[in-house]
Amino acid sequence: MRKKLNILLLFDSPYSKPRGYDYAEEFQSSDWEAESDVSKALCALGHKVRLLGLYNDIIPLIEEIKSEKADVVFNLAEVFNQKSHLEKNIVCVLEMLGVIQTGASAASLFICNDKALTKKILNFHRIKVPQFHTFYRGHRIWLPKTLKLPLVVKPLCEEASRGIAQASVTDSEESFCERVRFIHETMKHDAIAEEYIDGRELYVGVFGNKRITVLPPTEIKFGTMSEDEPRIATYKAKWDNQYRKKWGIRNVFSARLAHGVEEKVKDTCERAYRALNMRCYARFDVRMTAENQVFIIEANANPSIGRYEDFAMAAEKIGISYQKLMQRIIDLAFRR
Ligand SMILES: Nc1ncnc2c1ncn2[C@@H]1O[C@H](COP(=O)(O)OP(=O)(O)O)[C@@H](O)[C@H]1O
Numbered sequence: 623m624r625k626k627l628n629i630l631l632l633f634d635s636p637y638s639k640p641r642g643y644d645y646a647e648e649f650q651s652s653d654w655e656a657e658s659d660v661s662k663a664l665c666a667l668g669h670k671v672r673l674l675g676l677y678n679d680i681i682p683l684i685e686e687i688k689s690e691k692a693d694v695v696f697n698l699a700e701v702f703n704q705k706s707h708l709e710k711n712i713v714c715v716l717e718m719l720g721v722i723q724t725g726a727s728a729a730s731l732f733i734c735n736d737k738a739l740t741k742k743i744l745n746f747h748r749i750k751v752p753q754f755h756t757f758y759r760g761h762r763i764w765l766p767k768t769l770k771l772p773l774v775v776k777p778l779c780e781e782a783s784r785g786i787a788q789a790s791v792t793d794s795e796e797s798f799c800e801r802v803r804f805i806h807e808t809m810k811h812d813a814i815a816e817e818y819i820d821g822r823e824l825y826v827g828v829f830g831n832k833r834i835t836v837l838p839p840t841e842i843k844f845g846t847m848s849e850d851e852p853r854i855a856t857y858k859a860k861w862d863n864q865y866r867k868k869w870g871i872r873n874v875f876s877a878r879l880a881h882g883v884e885e886k887v888k889d890t891c892e893r894a895y896r897a898l899n900m901r902c903y904a905r906f907d908v909r910m911t912a913e914n915q916v917f918i919i920e921a922n923a924n925p926s927i928g929r930y931e932d933f934a935m936a937a938e939k940i941g942i943s944y945q946k947l948m949q950r951i952i953d954l955a956f957r958r
């Protein structure tokens with residue numbers, strides 16, 4: 623029989639609540655779907671689950687770990703004090719406290735949070751990534767002659783398409799410089815400019831430590847959005863349900879890919895997972911051109927694993943139920 627565990631379910635919160643707060647009300651809202659889904663699944667598996675939301679104070683985490691026994695921390699925290707780049711620091715604290723935790727190591731989160739650093743490593747391993755240039759704040763902004771327009775301008779260290787709009791795809795020196803300035807001055811982030819990869823966009827989940835499983839790709843379909851506009855997963859296209867409905871934007875399982883192409887996509891993601899020394903689970907954002915060239919756009923350590931999101935749906939497709947997936951993630955945490 624499976625061992626019943628004391629699990630601390632850790633997540634980020636937009637405000638602080640005392641330790642022991644039950645989040646029942648929050649978990650009714652769609653904003654907390656992933657936390658609620660994971661919590662329900664862990665309870666259904668017979669584990670004892672405690673909840674801890676972190677806002678801008680790390681002390682409650684240290685107190686919780688010191689005072690209550692947790693066999694494992696199930697880590698869903700994606701930001702600290704609303705900042706994506708501090709996600710890794712939470713994991714650093716857990717690593718220093720010596721607790722077993724699910725998900726990526728602090729080292730992986732550090733690498734994957736920086737879109738340029740990730741691409742440098744992948745490029746070293748001969749995995750295709752878009753050509754790019756970084757623009758750190760306080761330095762001159764110019765259009766690099768080595769890059770081909772159009773260019774996608776993004777915050778260097780952000781997630782969830784924050785800062786990504788149609789205006790992120792720039793096709794002139796003027797619009798390019800303006801967008802970099804927007805990232806620097808309005809968002810207060812460093813920027814990365816990448817060559818725009820035209821093609822289908824796939825999401826590929828991978829899990830495992832040494833032995834890994836690559837899940838079937840899902841794909842974003844841009845519905846009735848104009849073919850003349852760049853088709854990208856902007857913040858609105860990802861999160862604004864009304865906007866998605868208006869344009870018929872949907873995430874679906876990829877229609878059958880040409881012979882050998884699905885293998886190529888899976889092989890690329892498997893190699894990327896190993897090249898970045900990832901573990902437990904991750905998701906790659908991939909673009910595939912009309913010539914079936916496969917580019918990694920982004921490596922997501924600790925991607926969202928809500929019940930109806932791409933990762934869990936893809937696992938379900940190959941016969942891994944949501945509860946089984948949660949248990950596998952825990953088992954992987956113990957088998958490091
Ligand atoms: N080089 C690129 N070529 C084409 N589309 C891109 C490129 N970079 C980003 N995009 C589009 O922008 C979206 C968000 O970019 P991504 O790097 O994945 O950032 P985030 O961490 O915010 O998800 C992608 O899903 C894709 O649709």
Ligand SMILES: [Mg+2]
Pocket residue numbers: 782783907920
């Ligand atoms: Mg992405």
